[in-house]
Amino acid sequence: MTIGRFAPSPTGPLHLGSLVAAVGSWLSARSDGGQWLVRMEDLDTPRVVPGSADEILRALERYALTWDGEVVYQSQRIPLYEAALHELRSKNRVFDCACSRADVGEEAIYPGTCRNGIPFGRVPRAVRFRGNDEVDDFVVKRADGIFAYQLAVVVDDAAQGVTQVVRGADLLSSTPRQIALQHALGYPTPEYIHLPLVLGPDGKKLGKRDGALPLPSLDDAHVRETLRAALQFLGIDVAIGPPAEMLRQALPIAAERRHQSVSSRA
Numbered sequence: 001m002t003i004g005r006f007a008p009s010p011t012g013p014l015h016l017g018s019l020v021a022a023v024g025s026w027l028s029a030r031s032d033g034g035q036w037l038v039r040m041e042d043l044d045t046p047r048v049v050p051g052s053a054d055e056i057l058r059a060l061e062r063y064a065l066t067w068d069g070e071v072v073y074q075s076q077r078i079p080l081y082e083a084a085l086h087e088l089r090s091k092n093r094v095f096d097c098a099c100s101r102a103d104v105g106e107e108a109i110y111p112g113t114c115r116n117g118i119p120f121g122r123v124p125r126a127v128r129f130r131g132n133d134e135v136d137d138f139v140v141k142r143a144d145g146i147f148a149y150q151l152a153v154v155v156d157d158a159a160q161g162v163t164q165v166v167r168g169a170d171l172l173s174s175t176p177r178q179i180a181l182q183h184a185l186g187y188p189t190p191e192y193i194h195l196p197l198v199l200g201p202d203g204k205k206l207g208k209r210d211g212a213l214p215l216p217s218l219d220d221a222h223v224r225e226t227l228r229a230a231l232q233f234l235g236i237d238v239a240i241g242p243p244a245e246m247l248r249q250a251l252p253i254a255a256e257r258r259h260q261s262v263s264s265r266a
């Protein structure tokens, strides 16, 4: 059975880009008779905005994007990430790193300074995955003690039995890192589907960080219009109506798409 998920960061209200990811993953799982889980990626506590997790859940309800089981909060799962880090350490798949951001440079690939031990007189700050040909030595635990997105996501997807990840193409570069972690931890790799990004009028990606437009409001008319826009972005045209009805109409179209893409892959 397909188990999909939507994993927003509660750093602000839902915006159109994240709604498209939610609708895309919901349709993909539901059109296959599968489950759809919601997980709040609230580990990056300095960026979490109080109240926005509830706000996102209310929005999902308004859009009739029903989920299965309890909503999972990463902030309540730290022991799981500790255990995974411990396992990676015992397999020598991680190393301590003493480098500051200035040492590494903002965009540069990590030069491997601490791969074989921390330079004399320096103190460990972050923990990095020991990369290989496919991936760099990316951070799995940050200098501020917060578990990095990559590690938490991989642990949670495995723990929740997620078989399919549908998300925005902005996360494409994370996928090889997550697969490398899955291999190192002996986890299965889910299917990854990356959706095109919703771009703003300036051609840039819509995202909370760059001041993206949050969804205007949750009143009926706006919700219907916005859901139609999200579906159209996914190439699905349905008559406007109550959100549950619009999604119901979209399901067979999504199922047909899935069959086409499966047969074109075969």
Ligand SMILES: [Zn+2]
Residues within 6 Å of the ligand: 096, 097, 098, 099, 112, 113, 114, 115
């Ligand atoms: Zn280092």
